[in-house]
Amino acid sequence: MSKVFDVNKIRQDFPILDRTINGNNLAYLDNASSSQKPRDVIQCLVDYYENYNSNVHRGVHTLSMEATDLYESARGKVSNFLGATDPNTVVWTRGATEAINLVAFSWGFKNIGAGDAIVVSQMEHHSNLVTWQLVATRQKAELRVVPLTENQTLDMESLADSIDEKVKLVSICHASNSVGSINPVKEIARKAHEVGAKILIDGAQSVPHMPVNVIDLDCDFLAFSGHKMLAPMGIGVLYAKQEILESMEPFMRGGDMVLEVWNDKATWNSIPNKFEAGTPNVADAIGLGAAIDYLTEIGMDNIRAHEIELTDYALQKFNQFEELDVYGPTDTSIRGGILPFHSEYVHPHDIGTILDQEGIAIRTGHHCTMPLMRSLGISATARASFYIYNTFDEIDRLVDAIEHTLRYFSTGKK
Amino acid sequence: MLGSGLDDLYQEVVMDHGSNPRNMNRLNDPDSTAHGFNPFCGDIVDVDLILNREGNDIEIISDIGFHGKGCAISLASASMMTEAVEGQSVNQANKIFADFHSMVTNKNVSLDNYNNLGDLEVLSGVANYPTRIKCALLGWHTLIAALKRDTNTVKTE
Structure with a gap:
């Protein structure tokens, strides 16, 4: 049963939303960069360090057992959240970037060879592009970049043409951090599997905002970061199918990832520990578990519905700005809560500075998608991005401030 | 007016x-x-110089042009820079840069301390916006590289 979504009640759970910036209430519209943290998550970290802190998977003492239980229980929460069948398919990483690199080094270098191909799209974050440039270059493989349509959705015809039997991996974002487009990843996974390729889904902008089920999508790999979904920075996840994880070599070497060690050789621990060398980020993993509890309590369907409402409202309000180019699809059923815009009269950084004076936090720049910016013929955009605690009132403030900025810069213009 | x-x-x-x-x-x-x-931010700027030697072998910037994409601060700073250094010796251009760099990176230094800035003082407010200092300096760093005949891309990092 879906619960009542009460944004004002949610806002009370986020202490930082009480802040004023330059004398104005904070309107935090930079969620695609990083989300704010609810009191439950912050308190969970304090509770861990005050009551349970110790190293995991090691001691026989009580604290170590309790810390291990909390840590592994957080892994179970992630597994349930993703609809995975086995918590051992959840590997902790520092974030989506490390998760993608793990796949590149442990799976890519072994399974992609000369003459093979890797497919990515023109909307990838640098983390899901530069990593595959390395693999393609070193392995003498081909990197194919699928172009976008006029409204920055994935060109599905080109995608279909790109996926042939040379392809070993399709690595693609579920939702674009830069233009907001949501890709039909289930369909893409099917196309990849038809030619025997694997699919990696960069879920950094989808897992925090909508229901994502790895079994339903039939994805081989899924990468995402905790800090964009109410959890602390420095914790992220790689999900992969069990048989693939079993077949992969370790990423990093060290303690905890080994089973038995001799002077000249070692054997590996079972999954997922095989990929988790060294003392892990225990507190933040538990923090991610707390964030998932919070999100689950609200309901991912409700969160998605709220963001669609906000985005529809913002897109409609932005229609008044003839001088602004707004990127991404207008159909919010295939768009995340991301609103990038550009004006030839006012540079994004000038907009960002002026909005900041009004307490409105947005991101300005290339959003780690330089090739995408180049394909749009611009160097940067201003980007507002929404989450569970944002309101229509904040969008009104954003629109007023942009109106104000455009007016100021057009009167200054000769 | 923007206020604040x-x-x-x-x-x-x-x-x-x-x-x-x-x-x-x-x-x-x-x-x-x-x-x-x-x-x-992805902003770019190119600076072109015509340099001539005059008496006593002093090198003079006899012409300067720039081209680029950037915000109001970076374009204004580069534009005012070209006016400030055109016709100046390379030594004087370096002095103007030193003063300008100091002005936009130090918000607590009085403008009275600078002798070489002239109209450039209107950009002193940049010092109060740390995230915008690089915008104001991009054109200048590129000028200095051109004076040194450094063909590597100039970065603000």
């Missing part, structure tokens, strides 16, 4: 240069040219 102290950053002269930059053109057959890039 923003008028201090976006002064009328800055807005004028930002929307109508001077010397925004590539030079034919320049003696030196440099390319600048701000990875933080």
Whole structure:
């Protein structure tokens, strides 16, 4: 049963939303960069360090057992959240970037060879592009970049043409951090599997905002970061199918990832520990578990519905700005809560500075998608991005401030 | 008016240069040219110089042109820079840069301490906006590279 979504009640759970910036209430519209943290998550970290802190998977003492239980229980929460069948398919990483690199080094270098191909799209974050440039270059493989349509959705015809039997991996974002487009990843996974390729889904902008089920999508790999979904920075996840994880070599070497060690050789621990060398980020993993509890309590369907409402409202309000180019699809059923815009009269950084004076936090720049910016013929955009605690009132403030900025810069213009 | 102290950053002269930059053109057959890039925002600027030697072998910037994409602050700063250094010796241009760099990176230094800035003082408000200092300096770092005949891309990092 879906619960009542009460944004004002949610806002009370986020202490930082009480802040004023330059004398104005904070309107935090930079969620695609990083989300704010609810009191439950912050308190969970304090509770861990005050009551349970110790190293995991090691001691026989009580604290170590309790810390291990909390840590592994957080892994179970992630597994349930993703609809995975086995918590051992959840590997902790520092974030989506490390998760993608793990796949590149442990799976890519072994399974992609000369003459093979890797497919990515023109909307990838640098983390899901530069990593595959390395693999393609070193392995003498081909990197194919699928172009976008006029409204920055994935060109599905080109995608279909790109996926042939040379392809070993399709690595693609579920939702674009830069233009907001949501890709039909289930369909893409099917196309990849038809030619025997694997699919990696960069879920950094989808897992925090909508229901994502790895079994339903039939994805081989899924990468995402905790800090964009109410959890602390420095914790992220790689999900992969069990048989693939079993077949992969370790990423990093060290303690905890080994089973038995001799002077000249070692054997590996079972999954997922095989990929988790060294003392892990225990507190933040538990923090991610707390964030998932919070999100689950609200309901991912409700969160998605709220963001669609906000985005529809913002897109409609932005229609008044003839001088602004707004990127991404207008159909919010295939768009995340991301609103990038550009004006030839006012540079994004000038907009960002002026909005900041009004307490409105947005991101300005290339959003780690330089090739995408180049394909749009611009160097940067201003980007507002929404989450569970944002309101229509904040969008009104954003629109007023942009109106104000455009007016100021057009009167200054000769 | 923008209020909240923003008028201090976006002064009328800055807005004028930002929307109508001077010397925004590539030079034919320049003696030196440099390319600048701000990875933080993706902004680019190119600076072309014609350099001539005069009596006592003093090198003079006899012509300067720039081209680029950037925010109001970076365009205004580059535009005003071209006006400030055109016709100046390389030594004097370096002194102007030193004063300008100090002015935009130190918010607590009085403008009375600078002797070489002239109109450039309208950009002093940048010092109050740390995230915008690189915007104001991109053109200048590129100028200095052109003076040194450094062909590597200039970065603001």
